[in-house]
Amino acid sequence: MLSRNFLSITFVALIFASCSNDDDVNDDGILTGIDNPETYVFERSGQSSVNFSGQTTRILMAEEIIAAMLDNTSTEEGLKAMFAHQEGANDFSDADLNASDKNVRGKTAASFDFFSGNATDQALIRVDFESWIETQVAEVFPNFNVLATPGTAGQIADGSSTRYITGQGLEMNQVFNKSLIGALMVDQIVNNYISANFIDAGTQRDDNDNDVLDGSNNYTAMEHDWDEAYGYAFGTAADLEDPRPTIGLDDSFLNKYIGRVEGDTDFAGITDAIFQALKLGRAAIVAKDYTVRDEQAEILRELISEVVGIRAVYYLQQGKNALPSGGSQDFGPSFHDFSEGYGFIYSLQFTRRPNSSEPYFTKAEVDAFLADLLDDGPNGLWDVTPETLDSISEDIAERFDFTVEQAGSL
Numbered sequence: 013m014l015s016r017n018f019l020s021i022t023f024v025a026l027i028f029a030s031c032s033n034d035d036d037v038n039d040d041g042i043l044t045g046i047d048n049p050e051t052y053v054f055e056r057s058g059q060s061s062v063n064f065s066g067q068t069t070r071i072l073m074a075e076e077i078i079a080a081m082l083d084n085t086s087t088e089e090g091l092k093a094m095f096a097h098q099e100g101a102n103d104f105s106d107a108d109l110n111a112s113d114k115n116v117r118g119k120t121a122a123s124f125d126f127f128s129g130n131a132t133d134q135a136l137i138r139v140d141f142e143s144w145i146e147t148q149v150a151e152v153f154p155n156f157n158v159l160a161t162p163g164t165a166g167q168i169a170d171g172s173s174t175r176y177i178t179g180q181g182l183e184m185n186q187v188f189n190k191s192l193i194g195a196l197m198v199d200q201i202v203n204n205y206i207s208a209n210f211i212d213a214g215t216q217r218d219d220n221d222n223d224v225l226d227g228s229n230n231y232t233a234m235e236h237d238w239d240e241a242y243g244y245a246f247g248t249a250a251d252l253e254d255p256r257p258t259i260g261l262d263d264s265f266l267n268k269y270i271g272r273v274e275g276d277t278d279f280a281g282i283t284d285a286i287f288q289a290l291k292l293g294r295a296a297i298v299a300k301d302y303t304v305r306d307e308q309a310e311i312l313r314e315l316i317s318e319v320v321g322i323r324a325v326y327y328l329q330q331g332k333n334a335l336p337s338g339g340s341q342d343f344g345p346s347f348h349d350f351s352e353g354y355g356f357i358y359s360l361q362f363t364r365r366p367n368s369s370e371p372y373f374t375k376a377e378v379d380a381f382l383a384d385l386l387d388d389g390p391n392g393l394w395d396v397t398p399e400t401l402d403s404i405s406e407d408i409a410e411r412f413d414f415t416v417e418q419a420g421s422l
Contacts, residue, residue: 046304048295051253052242052287054235061231064243067200069114071248071263073097074192076104077116078264081145081185082176084153091145117141120195123203124210125369126362133375137195140358141188148184152176162391170344180392181343183351189264190355194320194362197244197266202316202364205241206293206309208302221300234297238305242290245270245316259283266319272326273319278418286315310366317363317372320356321412322419325405327353329420332401343394350385350393357381360408372411381407 054061077094080086094103097115104110121127121137151165156176160166163179177183204210211234218224220234229236248263249255255262260271274283293308331349336342360373360381373381381404389395405416 046292046295046299046301048292052246052291052294053253054294054298056230059230061235062239062242063229063231063236064239064247066114067240067243068247069109069112070116070119070196071244071265072106073104073109073112073114073116074189074196075264076106076109078185078189081148081188084156086149086153088146088149091149092142095141095145116192116196119200120192121199121362123199123207123362124213125203125207125364126199126371127203141191141195144184144188144191147178148188151178152184162394168344168347169342170348173344173348175344175348177347177351178392180386181347181350181394182354182392183348186348186351187355187358190323190352191358193265193269193355194359198316198320198359199362201241201244201266202309202313203362205237205244206312208306208309211237212302217302220297232297235294238290238294238297241312242294245286245290254287256283256287266316269319269323273322276322276418276421278414278421279318279322282315282319286312289315313364314366317365318412318414320359320363321372321408322414324353324356324360325408325414325416325419327356328401328405329416330422332398335398347393350396354382354385357385357404357408373408 052062073094077091080091080094090103093101095115096117097103097109097112099113100111102110117138120141121134127134155164155166158164158166160168160177160179160181165177165179168175168177175183176185215224216233216237219226220232224232226233226236231239245266246252246255246262248267250258250262255267259274260268262268270283270286273279274281289308289311293305293312296302296304296308327349331346331353334345334349336346357378361371361375361378363372364370365372384400384404385396386392388397388400402416405420409416409419
């Protein structure tokens with residue numbers, strides 16, 4: 013089996029290849045034209061020039077939303093208000109979140125590259141998230157204390173845990189959670205904040221060249237854009253300057269699943285590769301080296317998209333392996349995995365092929381996968397077959413640089 017421990021080596025090679033001329037690398041192979049720090053620390057006049065507080069805020073808002081989706085006293089109105097928070101509204105338990113002018117809905121399917129000219133799909137995607145809230149409140153909450161059966165929502169055991177599912181076997185809180193990884197975190201990183209189309213817009217490149225700061229802030233607009241990409245990956249880390257030691261432990265979204273992929277020996281090194289590309293891209297912006305910046309963007313598109321693809325296949329395969337046999341009705345472990353897989357499949361439409369303007373999978377392809385997952389019988393996941401799960405897994409892996417075996421293993 014192919015080991016992905018080569019990621020860091022490949023990353024270093026790409027850095028060296030990105031240099032515009034031989035003077036950028038010394039005899040020891042060290043970049044000399046860019047001051048690339050050991051950790052994500054950038055300063056101007058002795059003060060930090062890094063800011064991604066808006067990203068941290070939205071991640072914390074999203075955490076409260078998915079927690080509230082498991083509280084059957086939550087209302088549809090309240091959950092939707094959390095999603096589309098208005099400044100000053102008492103939607104969250106955290107007063108700072110209530111005071112914020114940020115919200116999750118406004119940045120869902122909102123990247124410059126994919127949605128600035130695609131209001132139709134943007135609206136459909138936001139309606140999906142709202143419909144999952146509606147389903148949780150209208151179908152799942154009334155049956156919280158009912159045993160789920162095919163076609164009937166309710167609770168189902170998953171080892172020592174209790175899951176709450178629709179009549180088709182979906183956990184809507186998991187669908188919402190994993191789909192938001194793509195529609196918010198991935199989309200904003202790979203299709204917005206590291207995109208030359210966005211961060212070079214208007215006078216931003218000239219302003220960066222001339223150290224023109226963004227209003228009263230201690231950063232240029234371009235520096236801030238790149239920091240915001242960093243924030244969607246690492247904005248809740250215990251150590252914001254070096255998130256690697258606690259990767260996977262800091263939130264329930266992209267950070268968590270970078271960590272899960274890192275924990276698979278087939279993909280070890282992916283955390284450092286993502287961190288290094290974000291760090292070097294920011295250093296390149298300070299150095300006004302847009303060639304290196306854009307090359308790091310392409311590395312990030314590939315690696316972050318792979319995280320989504322790997323976890324989609326992983327959950328389909330783990331759910332398949334947990335399917336009950338011999339007359340058992342122990343579907344809980346499988347339904348939990350399938351629900352997470354559903355969300356990661358949904359997130360594939362927000363991925364981005366490197367050196368391309370296209371996602372790894374179109375919205376139409378994603379919609380077809382999701383339909384296939386639920387149409388093996390009248391009761392959705394209760395009827396899904398191993399053949400369907402393998403077929404979808406193989407189609408996903410084929411687009412990426414990994415196999416079903418690699419992604420599907422523990």
